[in-house]
Every structure is written in C-alpha cells, then in structure tokens.
Amino acid sequence: MADVLVVGGGPAGLSAALFAGKNGLDVTVFDTDKTWMHKAHLFNYPGIGSIDGSNYLSVLREQVDDFGVDRQQGVAVDGVESTGDGFTVATEEGEFDGDYLVLATGANRDLAEGLGCELTDEGIVDVDVTMETSVEDAYATGAMVRAEEWQAVISAGDGAAAALNVLSKEKGEHYHDFDVPADATELFGSLVDAE
Ligand SMILES: Cc1cc2nc3c(=O)[nH]c(=O)nc-3n(C[C@H](O)[C@H](O)[C@H](O)COP(=O)(O)OP(=O)(O)OC[C@H]3O[C@@H](n4cnc5c(N)ncnc54)[C@H](O)[C@@H]3O)c2cc1C
Numbered sequence: 001m002a003d004v005l006v007v008g009g010g011p012a013g014l015s016a017a018l019f020a021g022k023n024g025l026d027v028t029v030f031d032t033d034k035t036w037m038h039k040a041h042l043f044n045y046p047g048i049g050s051i052d053g054s055n056y057l058s059v060l061r062e063q064v065d066d067f068g069v070d071r072q073q074g075v076a077v078d079g080v081e082s083t084g085d086g087f088t089v090a091t092e093e094g095e096f097d098g099d100y101l102v103l104a105t106g107a108n109r110d111l112a113e114g115l116g117c118e119l120t121d122e123g124i125v126d127v128d129v130t131m132e133t134s135v136e137d138a139y140a141t142g143a144m145v146r147a148e149e150w151q152a153v154i155s156a157g158d159g160a161a162a163a164l165n166v167l168s169k170e171k172g173e174h175y176h177d178f179d180v181p182a183d184a185t186e187l188f189g190s191l192v193d194a195e
Helices: 011-022 053-066 110-115 152-171 181-194
Strands: 002-007 027-031 070-073 077-082 087-091 094-103 138-140
Touching: 002 011, 002 087, 002 152, 011 027, 011 053, 011 152, 027 094, 053 070, 077 110, 094 110, 094 152, 110 138, 138 152
Parallel strands: 002 027, 002 094, 027 070, 094 138
Antiparallel strands: 077 087, 087 094
C-alpha cells in the first residue's frame, strides 16, 4: 500500500510529494500535466530570480524523482473514495490504495466534492492551516483552497504543510524537515550512489 496518494502534479502536488518522499513515505503522484505553470514565467518565486514555468516544473519533477516518488505522469484520476482506513483512487491504469490523500488539482474541486469534503460559503474547499479537509487524512492544497490569490509559491507552501502534517501523524509528534550544510554532502553522495 502506498502511504500517500497525490492527485495533481503542479507546485502544490509536487511539493507535497517532495516533502513526503524525502522523509521516507511511499508516494504516488498522478498528473495530467495541465498545470498553469506551462503558461507562467516566474519573477516572484522567492530565492529564484527568473524561471520559465515549464523549466521550474522540470526541475521539481527531477527533484521528486530523485527522492523515489512514483510519478504517474499522464494518468488521470477519475474518482476517489474513502475506504474507512484509507483511500482508493480510480484511474485508467487501475485502482491505487493509500493511507493519505493529497488533492492538488488546481482550481478544479470535483474530486474533493465527490469525496464529501466540506466547502466554504465561497465554494472553496474548507481546510485549516495543515491543509486537512473535513474528511480525516484527506488534504486539499493549492488553487482549490483559494477563491483567487493564486501564486505558485503559495501552492508549494500548501503542499509542504500537508506533507508535514502527514509526517507528524506518522511519527506521533510535530515534525519539521530541517537540514544543515553538513547534510548536503551526505545527501548528494546518497543520491549519486542511487543512480
Ligand atoms: C498565465 C499565467 C501566468 C501566471 N504567472 C504566475 C507568476 O508569475 N507567478 C506565480 O506565482 N504564479 C503565476 N501563475 C499562477 C500559478 O501558475 C498557479 O498559482 C499554480 O500553477 C497553482 O498550482 P497548483 O499546484 O495549485 O495547481 P496547477 O498548477 O494548476 O496544477 C494542477 C495539476 O493537477 C492536474 N490534475 C487536475 N485534475 C487531475 C486529475 N483528475 N487527475 C490527475 N491530474 C489532475 C492538472 O493537470 C495539473 O497539472 C500564473 C498562472 C497563469 C495562468
């Protein structure tokens, strides 16, 4: 069983996958590649001067791949359902089971509504700062949780928040993913060894 199923591979979904995968969870991402990032050029992503949206996506995809995320690129999710102790997503490639579900389908809220997630009066998916929805262990991130005020860095932050909350649940205490300079040598070495 996969630990975390992520639907959507824009900044929100891939950020959730990055944090979850980097910290040892088994992650599968489904994505139909309709992300708005292919239309964007970022001058406002903190720490990055200027990057074409598609290039940003290429870097981020490589980053999650390096951490062992199973990226089901081009695979659409047709439905999601709660099984009581996890979730099942239905795709043309078959069904996938997971303990946690992260929805990151941009402004499209159909899957969240189908799962029974509560919406706000504005019609956006209702979440708290952990990005968990009214359905336990189901998270909603990115454009679907805001009426407008859509920005790539905000979506990426949402995905990270969802993954950290999943990690906190799994580890039984509040979790953060802090690295220090000495970790860079060790991490780079392990990534080279894995190739
Ligand atoms: C023209 C334009 C310019 C922009 N410029 C900027 C900018 O300069 N700076 C900035 O910060 N932001 C910019 N943005 C906004 C930015 O692109 C969005 O805020 C960001 O892409 C939202 O990320 P997300 O992950 O929430 O959703 P998205 O990036 O929309 O990603 C959602 C992904 O989910 C996939 N998906 C949806 N449903 C399913 C399903 N059922 N199964 C599988 N996959 C599914 C989609 O194909 C898509 O790849 C711009 C947007 C546009 C349109």
